[in-house]
Amino acid sequence: xxxxxxxxxxxxxxxxxxxxxxxxxxxxxxxxxxxxxxxxxxxxxxxxxxxxxxxxxxxxxxxxxxxxxxxxxxxxxxxxxxxxxxxxxxxxxxxxxxxxxxxxxxxxxxxxxxxxxxxxxxxxxxxxxxxxxxxxxxxxxxxxxxxxxxxxxxxxxxxxxxxxxxxxx
Numbered sequence: 001x002x003x004x005x006x007x008x009x010x011x012x013x014x015x016x017x018x019x020x021x022x023x024x025x026x027x028x029x030x031x032x033x034x035x036x037x038x039x040x041x042x043x044x045x046x047x048x049x050x051x052x053x054x055x056x057x058x059x060x061x062x063x064x065x066x067x068x069x070x071x072x073x074x075x076x077x078x079x080x081x082x083x084x085x086x087x088x089x090x091x092x093x094x095x096x097x098x099x100x101x102x103x104x105x106x107x108x109x110x111x112x113x114x115x116x117x118x119x120x121x122x123x124x125x126x127x128x129x130x131x132x133x134x135x136x137x138x139x140x141x142x143x144x145x146x147x148x149x150x151x152x153x154x155x156x157x158x159x160x161x162x163x164x165x166x167x168x169x
Contacts, residue, residue: 017153018157021153021154021157022157022161024148024154025145025148025149025154025157025158025161025163028141028144028145028148029145029163029166031141031145032138032141032142032145032166035134035137035138035141035142036084036138036169038134038137038138039131039134039135039138039169042127042130042131042134043078043087043091043131045127046094046124046127046128046131047075047078047079049120049123049124049127050071050072050075050094050098050124051075052116052120053071053101053117053120053121053124054068054071054072056114056116056117056120057101057105057108057111057117060108060110060111061104061105061108061111064104067097067100067101067104068101070097070100071094071097071098071100071101073097074090074093074094074096074097074098075094077090077093077094078090078091078093078094083167084167084168084169085167085168085169087169088135088168088169091131091169095128098124102121105117105121135169138169139168139169141166142166142167142168142169143168145165145166146165146166149163149165
């Protein structure tokens, strides 16, 4: 009788632990997904600002078509990237292309003093800063989620329920 009670208590404790481990993984997974949604909002904002910037500078930068084309193509690739990791790479290329465009704008006095361009640059810079902070938060949560899945004994629950490692941005 004592053995049966002990076995039931141990089984009960294992079940309680498994439920707690599962709930912990679900909580982290939801936090990672929410953090990604925060990044995605800022990325969409940035993507929406770029056509305005390109159309504003296009007329004055006749000889800089390659740079404008790079920005447009980088934006298209970033918007069409299927995975988080690929989106991260595409967004890095877009950041580089925008950096080149901003550097060229400095060579055109009429553009440097254009209020629309200055406002767009400020909005893009602000958005880039938000993306940077959100990216750091997302990657920190993703690391925490991945570590939790890899640590024994939680990895048993993670494997049992098919949790997948999170992608970094």
